[in-house]
Amino acid sequence: MTPRGWAVLTLAGLAVALVVAGALLIPWSRPPAPRADQLAALRSLPVDQVTRGRAFHAALRPGGYGALAVGLAVALLLGLTPLGSSLVELAGRPLGGHWVARAVLGGLAVMLLADLLTLPFAAWRQTVLVRYGLSTQGWSGWAVDLLKSYAVSAVIGGLVLLGFYTVVRLAPRWWWAFGAAGAAGLVVLLSFVLPVLVEPVFNRFTPMEPGPLRSELISMAARDGVPVRDVLVADASRRTKAVNAYVSGLGPTRRVVVYDTLLREATPAEVTSVVAHELGHAKDRDVWVGTLTGALGAAAAVVALYLIGSWAPLLRLAGVDSVAEPRAFPLLIALVTVVGLVAAPVQALVSRRVEARADAHALALTGDPSTFEAMQRRLAGVNLADPDPPRWEYLWSASHPSTVERMAAARAYTRESGR
Numbered sequence: 001m002t003p004r005g006w007a008v009l010t011l012a013g014l015a016v017a018l019v020v021a022g023a024l025l026i027p028w029s030r031p032p033a034p035r036a037d038q039l040a041a042l043r044s045l046p047v048d049q050v051t052r053g054r055a056f057h058a059a060l061r062p063g064g065y066g067a068l069a070v071g072l073a074v075a076l077l078l079g080l081t082p083l084g085s086s087l088v089e090l091a092g093r094p095l096g097g098h099w100v101a102r103a104v105l106g107g108l109a110v111m112l113l114a115d116l117l118t119l120p121f122a123a124w125r126q127t128v129l130v131r132y133g134l135s136t137q138g139w140s141g142w143a144v145d146l147l148k149s150y151a152v153s154a155v156i157g158g159l160v161l162l163g164f165y166t167v168v169r170l171a172p173r174w175w176w177a178f179g180a181a182g183a184a185g186l187v188v189l190l191s192f193v194l195p196v197l198v199e200p201v202f203n204r205f206t207p208m209e210p211g212p213l214r215s216e217l218i219s220m221a222a223r224d225g226v227p228v229r230d231v232l233v234a235d236a237s238r239r240t241k242a243v244n245a246y247v248s249g250l251g252p253t254r255r256v257v258v259y260d261t262l263l264r265e266a267t268p269a270e271v272t273s274v275v276a277h278e279l280g281h282a283k284d285r286d287v288w289v290g291t292l293t294g295a296l297g298a299a300a301a302v303v304a305l306y307l308i309g310s311w312a313p314l315l316r317l318a319g320v321d322s323v324a325e326p327r328a329f330p331l332l333i334a335l336v337t338v339v340g341l342v343a344a345p346v347q348a349l350v351s352r353r354v355e356a357r358a359d360a361h362a363l364a365l366t367g368d369p370s371t372f373e374a375m376q377r378r379l380a381g382v383n384l385a386d387p388d389p390p391r392w393e394y395l396w397s398a399s400h401p402s403t404v405e406r407m408a409a410a411r412a413y414t415r416e417s418g419r
C-alpha cells in the first residue's frame with residue numbers, strides 16, 4: 001500500500017476512535033432544564049442587570065465578528081494565493097533563505113501578520129471592557145499582556161515549526177505519520193506544561209490562606225474523593241473585575257485555581273459552590289477527556305491536512321509544489337482556520353454538556369441549590385453576562401450553559417430532590 005493509502009486508513013481509524021471516545025465520554029444525555037424554568041429564572045433577574053449585560057455584549061459583537069472576518073480573510077488571502085509563499089520567502093531571506101530560516105521565521109511572520117491585522121479589534125475590545133468597568137488594566141498593562149502572549153506563541157510556534165519541517169525533511173513520504181504522533185504528543189505535553197510554565201507568565205498564584213473557607217474546600221474535596229492537595233488563588237484583579245475559577249493540569253500538575261476577585265465578591269458558601277463545580281471536572285476527568293479527544297483530533301487534523309494538501313488545484317492556487325514545504329505554511333494555516341470555524345459549534349456543544357455535568361455535580365455535592373442559583377446570579381452580574389443570549393450565538397460559541405439554564409438546573413434539582 002502507498003503512504004497515501006495508509007493515510008486514508010489512519011484517518012478512518014482516528015475518526016472512529018474520536019466518535020467512540022465522544023460517544024462514551026461526553027455526557028450527551030443531559031438536556032438543558034425546561035424552557036419554562038429558564039424564563040422564570042430570567043424574570044427573577046434585575047431588569048437593569050439583564051439590560052446592561054445585553055448592551056455589553058452588543059458593544060463587543062462588531063469587534064468580535066470583525067476580528068473573525070479579518071482573520072479568515074487574511075488566512076485565505078495568504079493561503080490560497082502566492083502572496084503567502086512570497087511572505088515566507090521574504091522572511092527567510094535575511095538568513096540566506098536556508099530552510100530553517102524559511103520554516104521558522106517564515107512561519108512566525110505569517111502568524112505575526114495575522115495578529116497585527118486583528119490588533120485594532122483587540123484594542124477596540126479593550127476600550128469596551130474599560131467603558132463597562134470590567135477591565136482594571138491601563139493600556140500599558142494591556143500591551144505587556146499582549147507582548148507576553150506573542151512571546152509565548154512565538155516560542156511554542158517556533159519549536160513546532162522547527163520540529164515539523166525537520167520531520168518532513170527526514171521522512172518526506174511518511175512525515176504525516178510522525179507529524180500526527182507528534183501533534184498528539186504535543187497536545188498531551190501542553191496539557192501538563194501550560195499550567196505550570198505559561199500561567200505564571202500572566203498571573204501570580206498563591207496558596208489560599210488558612211481559614212474556615214480553605215478547610216471547608218479541602219474537606220469537601222476529600223469527601224468527594226478527588227485528590228486536591230491545594231487550592232490556589234490567582235491575582236486576576238490586576239486585569240479584570242470578572243470572577244472565575246478553574247481546574248487545569250493532569251495528575252501531579254492538577255490544581256484548582258480561584259480568582260482573587262471571586263473571594264472578594266462572593267460569599268464563602270458561593271465560593272464553595274464554584275469549587276464544587278470545579279471538583280466535578282476533576283472527578284469526571286474532564287481534563288483527561290479533553291486532552292485525549294484533543295490529541296486524537298490533532299492527529300486526525302495532520303493526516304487530513306496531508307490528504308487535502310496533495311490536491312493539485314489547491315497547490316496551484318498557493319503557488320507551491322507540495323503542502324509539506326515551508327512556503328506552503330500559509331496554505332496549512334488557511335485550511336486549519338476553515339476547519340477551526342467549522343469545528344467551533346461542535347466544540348461549544350461538547351463543552352456545554354461537560355459544564356452542565358459539573359453543575360449537576362456541584363448541586364449533588366453541596367446539596368445547596370439556592371446558593372448555587374445565587375452564585376449564578378452573581379457570576380452573571382459581575383461578569384456582565386447576557387443571561388439568555390441569542391440562540392445562534394449560543395449555538396456557535398457558548399462554552400457554558402447560559403445563566404438562565406444554570407439557574408433552571410438548580411430549580412429542577414430542588415424539585416427533583418423534594419427540598
Ligand SMILES: [Zn+2]
Pocket residue numbers: 277278281355358
Ligand atoms: Zn466548568
